[in-house]
Amino acid sequence: MTNFNRPPDVVAAIQRTIEAEERLKNDLVRVCCWIEERHSIQPVKIELQRHHGCADNAVAHVVPLARDQATRRTIRGEAETVLRALGWVVKPEGRDIRSIYGRTQGRSQHDRLRYYVEIENIFRSSQVAGPNDL
Structure with a gap:
């Protein structure tokens, strides 16, 4: 492997x-587990798009992989709200993107419920408006 001899601050930024x-x-x-539990939609699949070179806490677009337009809009709105509550910034800009996919498939029911409860607790314990408050 090539040794690039990067300065420590660059190595820290990469990490x-x-x-x-x-x-x-x-x-x-x-987020997928939370939405699935909330709406009894199975399986939930979401594509997150990020800009190349974006800030570490930034997301460009949330794209629910659902056929029904109303379902897509509902999932997108709720997913963006939850991501913001988790500390992410949704920042669509006109630059090139790359995708990250999330889905609930392969997660145990225990994990799914734990994730649901964790997110519900974030909304209860913070001043962030939850999807029910929108």
């Missing part, structure tokens, strides 16, 4: 970005 990406993937699964 922060990698950790943020992993947290986003985990949060996306949590």
Whole structure:
């Protein structure tokens, strides 16, 4: 493997970005589980789009993978609300994007309910308006 001899601050920034990406993937699964439990829609699949070079806490677009337009709009609105409550910023801009996919498939019912409760607790314990308040 090539040794690039990067300065420590660059290495730290790269590590922060990698950790943020992993947290986003985990949060996306949590969001999918929460929506699935809330609406009894199975399975829930969401595509998150991020801009190349975006801030670590930024998401460009939330794209529910559902056929029905009304369902897509509902899921998108709720998913964006939950992502904001989890500390993400939804910031659509006109730049190139890349996608991250989240789905509930393969998650145990225990995990799904735990994720649902975690997100509900975030709404209860914070000043963030939940989907029921919109």
